[in-house]
Amino acid sequence: MSVPHPVEPWRIKMVEPLRPTTRAERGDALRAAGYNISLLRSEDVLIDLYTDSGTNAMSDRQWSALLAGDEAYAGARSFYRLRDAVRAYYGYEHVIPVHQGRGAENLLSRCLIRPGDHVPGNMYFTTTRAHQELNGGTFHDVIRDEAHDPSCEHPFKGDVDIAKLERLIADVGADRIPYLSLAATVNMAGGQPISMAGLAAVRDLTRRHGIPVILDAARAVENAWFIKQREPGWGDRTIADILRAMCDLTDGATMSAKKDSYANIGGWLGVRDPELAERARELVVLYEGLHTYGGMAGRDMEAVARGIAESVEEPNIRARVGQVAYLGGRLADAGVPIVRPVGGHAVCVDAAAILPHLPRAEFPAQTLAAVLYLDSGVRAAERGAVSAGRDPATGRDRFPRLELVRLTVPRRVYTQSHLDLVADSMIRVHEHRTEITAGLAFTHEPSTLRFFQARFTPTAEIPLLT
Known part of the structure; x- marks a missing residue:
């Protein structure tokens, strides 16, 4: 499924510095955020693939x-x-x-x-x-x-x-x-x-x-x-x-x-x-x-x-979808289970397939996103049971068939080397997946759109990958 990285139909005129962090710093940041990637401060994130909403680079x-x-x-x-x-x-x-x-x-x-x-x-x-x-x-x-x-x-x-x-x-x-x-x-x-x-x-x-x-x-x-x-x-x-x-x-x-x-x-x-x-x-x-x-x-x-x-300018949309396809191709070639075919805005990693040993009630996608951040400083988004929320009639957790970690690529923001760092980290986490022996449990759960402001605690110690 290898896909060549597209030639970007733009050149860089302005740059924004990124701040690398240590594993210890990322661990502190994640604990302070209650193991919710939504609550991380952006200055503690190296590559931010949480969303493509409002995070794009505007043109001259x-x-x-x-x-x-x-x-x-x-x-x-x-x-x-x-x-x-x-x-x-x-x-x-x-x-x-x-x-x-x-x-x-x-x-x-x-x-x-x-x-x-x-x-x-x-x-x-x-x-x-x-x-x-x-x-x-x-x-x-x-x-x-x-x-x-x-x-x-x-x-x-x-x-x-x-x-x-x-x-x-x-x-x-x-x-x-x-x-x-x-x-x-x-x-x-x-x-x-x-x-x-x-x-x-x-x-x-x-x-x-x-x-x-x-x-x-x-x-x-x-x-x-x-x-x-x-x-x-x-x-x-x-x-x-x-x-x-x-x-x-x-x-x-x-x-x-x-x-x-x-x-x-x-x-x-x-x-x-x-x-x-x-x-x-x-x-x-x-x-x-x-x-x-x-x-x-x-x-x-x-x-x-x-x-x-x-x-609607075709060079723009071709490069945009091509970047996402490149990232998806790298993960698929390494055996990381992803949603196929690769979509237009994100590569979605199948957390349930990577962590089948974790109960759905311990939120495998939320856990996987936390471990990915610990590994490299890459922020992704959970799109599984936490996002699905509770059924308003029964009050029970909804467990959708898809339990995903979404790697969302902002438009005109990141280069091939950035996407390679993301792929390397996700591949590394996948290779060490059996070391992730515990999931997450709520310590604070909002009633509406809980994934934005919820807080969690590990059900046991989540190992920091080596």
């Missing part, structure tokens, strides 16, 4: 756009540049800016979900499901079964299983389904894409039942790249064309501009329905800011507008 064109920001409270010209960029590349008529993607999720959930509603989706995402549940909805996973199998090589593991969706509609009634939540790509499945054919089938079914389709568009450009590479009939189309074709099959989208648009902050809700747009504008004033800034400064809206145009 984006930095220059900041200076054109109109900071007027109402009617800033920067809002209209953002609105026009969304309309041009994503096609949604009504654009409501928000501070980041979860702001759009909040607005959408408050507008559409009523207690007792059911929201189908192609695998949950943490903040998305939390907003749905807080507004009285129940999430239903209708993704195809292959998405839950890390070793399956299906090219579009993010697709909705139409039969599952049909059964849900028959069971609860279309009138209790406020919308279908559709991610492209699917974060919790390892960045797996949806196909255009699958999206068209979803659109046909939902149109017959009057169910809106809302796209999580944070990484839709990456999804467009996979359609271009893998789906017959799309290889000659531009990324911009494919992105627009995807959005044309949906009724709206939530967007975290901290992903595909290269920005450090920002997002938007885009919809076609003018009545829904008006309700969202009323709520955005309460929760974000006026409808022409929505929690963003004018300079940030300028950077996002510029980033939208850059995101």
